[in-house]
Amino acid sequence: MRDEKxxxxxxxxxxxxxxxLMRREFSKMMERRESIYAIQxxxxxxxxxxxWPWMKLYFKIKPxxxxAETEKELANMKENYEKMxxxxxxxxSTKKQMEEKLVSLTQEKNDLSLQVASVSKQLPLYGHIYIHMNTHTYKHICG
Incomplete structure (x- = not known):
């Protein structure tokens, strides 16, 4: 009894x-059949x-x-090229201006460095005035 059950x-x-599985296979067959009917x-x-004459004309005009579409794309590319x-x-031109400005500022920095160097050489002569001015400026700036 157990074996029979x-x-x-x-x-x-x-x-x-x-x-x-057969139902799934049948639905696939039906989809294929409908696709074949549509293609036929x-x-x-x-x-x-x-x-038909109008279809022959269409086949000649389509290329x-x-x-014409390619011509439009080419015109757009030329326009983009000119803009770029x-x-x-x-x-x-901006780069050239910035480089010129860099050169002038570098020259100005070098000139100021030379002035600082010449003033620092004269510092021992005027040391007490320089120290007084620096402490006064320091007090003025710091409060």
Whole structure:
């Protein structure tokens, strides 16, 4: 009795799983069938209209439309190139101005360093005045 019950349960599980797999396979077959019908319908429609004069005209014009689109893209690229070219020229001129300013500021710094060096050489002569001025300035700044 136990073996009979087990055999019937195993048989039922097998039947259910086989049914599930077959239903899934059937739905895939139906999708393929519908796809084939759609492709056949489109091919039949194309075969009917390919000899019509307006379709022949469309086939001749379509490559020209693509070349017109390419022309537009080329014009946009040229426009972008010109814009980038002017931006580059502006950036280069700004760079040149900044380099000139750097050179002038470096020269000014060097001149001021020379002045500080010459004043520091004269410092022993005027040390007490310098110390007095520094302490006064320090007191004035710090409070």
């Amino acid at each position: 087990l055999a019937s349960l195993v048989g039922m599980v097998q039947a259910l799983s086989r049914g599930f 319908y489109n091919v039949r429609s194309f075969m009917n209209v390919k000899t 020209l439309l693509q070349s 070219k002017t931006d580059l020229a502006k950036a280069l």
